[in-house]
Amino acid sequence: MPATLxxxxxxxxxxxxxxxxxxxxxxxxxxxxxxxxxxxxTHLLHFSRMDGAKLTSISIAIDKAFTAAGHRAPTSIYKEQVWPGGAAYGIGKSNGGRFMTIAGGVPVRGKDGELLGAVGCSTGTPAQDEEVARAGVEAVERFVREGGGRAKL
Known part of the structure; x- marks a missing residue:
């Protein structure tokens, strides 16, 4: 096995x-x-708070991206599993309370499906947050497929 990765x-x-x-x-x-x-x-690369975005949603957006990258899955997958008795009940308290179980965090994949990072959004409904995050993910995945050349947004 190699000493470094x-x-x-x-x-x-x-x-x-x-x-x-x-x-x-x-x-x-x-x-x-x-x-x-x-x-x-899972560390922050870039952040934007659009004018009028909720102040209380700043850390939520960051934590949604953290969770999606750390678990390599969209945060929306936890919707039904986090209720009492669910398979993931209590997971939201893990990682110092940073683990987000609300839709709006979506992982970014590379050409070969490897995890490259994630986008997290917050201020709208969970479905709106996920829609906005997915737009960012789709754009950066196109950017990666095109070899890092400017993606068409």
């Missing part, structure tokens, strides 16, 4: 592509959003 992760440029697409979708929906982009290590 290399893990692909989003660049700042790719994070900016995701953020621009998410902001465009939020504007189209007329919902100001807090938008966070993290790398594969």
């Amino acid at each position: 290399s893990t692909p992760t989003l660049s700042l440029e790719a994070a900016k592509v995701a953020l621009a697409a998410s902001e465009a979708k939020a504007r189209a929906l007329q919902i100001p959003m807090n938008i966070a982009v993290v790398g594969a290590s």
Whole structure:
């Protein structure tokens, strides 16, 4: 086994592509959003608080991205499993309370399906948050497929 590993992760440029697409979708929906982009290590790469986005949603957006990257799955998968008696009941208290079980965090995948990071959004309904996050994910995945050249947003 190797002594070190290399893990692909989003660049700042790719994070900016995701953020621009998410902001465009939020504007189209007329919902100001807090938008966070993290790398594969779950650490914040880029963040935007659109004018009018809820102040209390700043950390929620960051934590949605953290959760989606850390668990390599959209935060929406927990909807039915976090109720009392559910398979994931109590998981929201893990990771210092940062684990988000509300839709709006979506992982970003590379050409070969490897995790590169995630986008997390918050201020709208969970479905709106996920729609805005998915717009960013789709844009950055196109950017990656095109070899890092400017994605068409």
